[in-house]
Amino acid sequence: MAFQCQRDCYMREFVTSVVSCCPAELKHEVNGKKETLKGFNVKLQDTILFPEGGGQPDDHGLIGDVAVLRVTRQGPDAVHFVGSALEVGQEVQVRVDWERRFDHMQQHSGQHLITALADTMFGYKTTSWELGRQRSSIELDTASMKPAQLKELEEAVNEKIRAHVPVTVQLLSIDDPAVEKVRSRGLPDDHAGPIRIIDIDGVDANMCCGTHVSNLSHLQVIKLLGTEKGKKNKTNLIFLAGNRVLKYAEKSYSTERSLVSLLKTGPDEHVEAVDKLQKSAKLLQKTNLSLLRDMAVLIAQNFKNDPERGNFFSLHNNRSVVSLLFDRKEGDNEFMNIIANEINTEETLVFLTVGEEKGPGLFLLAGPGGAVSELGPRVLELLQGKGAGKNGRFQGKANSLAGRGEVEALLREHSQRRSSGEE
Numbered sequence: 001m002a003f004q005c006q007r008d009c010y011m012r013e014f015v016t017s018v019v020s021c022c023p024a025e026l027k028h029e030v031n032g033k034k035e036t037l038k039g040f041n042v043k044l045q046d047t048i049l050f051p052e053g054g055g056q057p058d059d060h061g062l063i064g065d066v067a068v069l070r071v072t073r074q075g076p077d078a079v080h081f082v083g084s085a086l087e088v089g090q091e092v093q094v095r096v097d098w099e100r101r102f103d104h105m106q107q108h109s110g111q112h113l114i115t116a117l118a119d120t121m122f123g124y125k126t127t128s129w130e131l132g133r134q135r136s137s138i139e140l141d142t143a144s145m146k147p148a149q150l151k152e153l154e155e156a157v158n159e160k161i162r163a164h165v166p167v168t169v170q171l172l173s174i175d176d177p178a179v180e181k182v183r184s185r186g187l188p189d190d191h192a193g194p195i196r197i198i199d200i201d202g203v204d205a206n207m208c209c210g211t212h213v214s215n216l217s218h219l220q221v222i223k224l225l226g227t228e229k230g231k232k233n234k235t236n237l238i239f240l241a242g243n244r245v246l247k248y249a250e251k252s253y254s255t256e257r258s259l260v261s262l263l264k265t266g267p268d269e270h271v272e273a274v275d276k277l278q279k280s281a282k283l284l285q286k287t288n289l290s291l292l293r294d295m296a297v298l299i300a301q302n303f304k305n306d307p308e309r310g311n312f313f314s315l316h317n318n319r320s321v322v323s324l325l326f327d328r329k330e331g332d333n334e335f336m337n338i339i340a341n342e343i344n345t346e347e348t349l350v351f352l353t354v355g356e357e358k359g360p361g362l363f364l365l366a367g368p369g370g371a372v373s374e375l376g377p378r379v380l381e382l383l384q385g386k387g388a389g390k391n392g393r394f395q396g397k398a399n400s401l402a403g404r405g406e407v408e409a410l411l412r413e414h415s416q417r418r419s420s421g422e423e
């Protein structure tokens with residue numbers, strides 16, 4: 001198996017012909033949603049679009065002006081999934097999405113280099129690797145890696161890049177004794193033809209089907225970002241190669257500028273500034289919570305101290321005030337329950353609401369058991385709400401507090417009837 005993209009990894013355009021074209025479906029994910037696309041599977045005489053393999057994702061590109069959405073390998077063939085049919089026998093120009101491909105070449109050759117040096121310097125074998133959209137990782141067979149080792153490894157790989165070491169492809173027949181000496185993670189079952197060896201001069205020889213740079217200098221630079229704990233006592237080494245380092249620096253700088261203007265401090269003080277902010281926000285929240293509790297108690301005491309208070313108490317609190325202080329739903333309920341607890345509801349009917357003036361909100365009705373179970377369903381109706389009650393308390397959610405005035409009138413009238421009945 002050798003495609004034109006493997007013989008010449010730098011070829012961006014290529015003329016070939018269509019060998020076959022059959023209707024097909026492609027399952028793929030767009031923004032996390034699974035979709036099935038209808039289209040065609042096309043085989044070409046040869047191709048410069050790499051089908052995925054060796055940890056390297058497939059290429060994107062064009063056949064004529066038809067976009068290639070996916071390239072997979074079927075035995076010795078590359079299968080291109082396209083949206084519209086192509087005529088068999090037709091001569092076509094194939095173009096590769098070079099930005100995507102060159103990025104893959106930088107990450108893949110970078111991986112070979114890091115893998116080789118991690119082995120020769122520390123004896124850490126690579127067990128797998130992943131070329132991600134943002135960053136790539138190499139799974140090393142070691143429980144941990146010291147920061148000093150990471151630094152030493154980063155220096156060594158970048159020194160090899162500065163030494164502009166050539167990278168060549170050798171083709172060996174499968175019975176060549178040299179094949180035995182080559183690092184490998186196994187051949188695919190349907191492998192055919194000679195063995196392809198990627199040779200980084202004097203550094204590494206590795207069996208691989210991927211597309212690679214022709215010289216380490218084309219990697220520009222490698223940044224080892226750090227390590228993460230991997231599966232089964234292994235370590236994942238996170239790295240960026242080539243243009244990704246520039247993009248990362250650009251993004252970091254733009255984030256840094258935003259933080260400078262938000263935090264009004266230089267980059268070196270950012271962590272300290274955020275830590276301070278978080279601590280003071282927590283403290284403010286705690287203080288506000290206790291102030292609001294005190295306020296609920298005072299509201300109730302104020303009512304109790306009023307000689308003209310009668311036997312009905314009603315209060316509406318704008319949600320913007322209460323939830324700003326509590327920063328959570330339970331806060332609203334707690335506020336209402338504190339007031340209801342402070343007032344003697346054996347003699348007083350209490351009606352409390354929290355929420356937007358004429359929008360949704362929460363309500364609480366408390367009072368003598370008989371009155372509450374009689375009035376509760378009617379209150380629910382007027383507030384278009386949902387709720388339930390027991391032991392002299394009826395509370396729930398209101399879809400609209402626009403009916404509050406009507407509820408108050410109803411409750412006031414009931415209270416007046418009750419007090420004149422008692423007298």
Ligand SMILES: [Zn+2]
Pocket residue numbers: 054108112207208209210
């Ligand atoms: Zn490889």
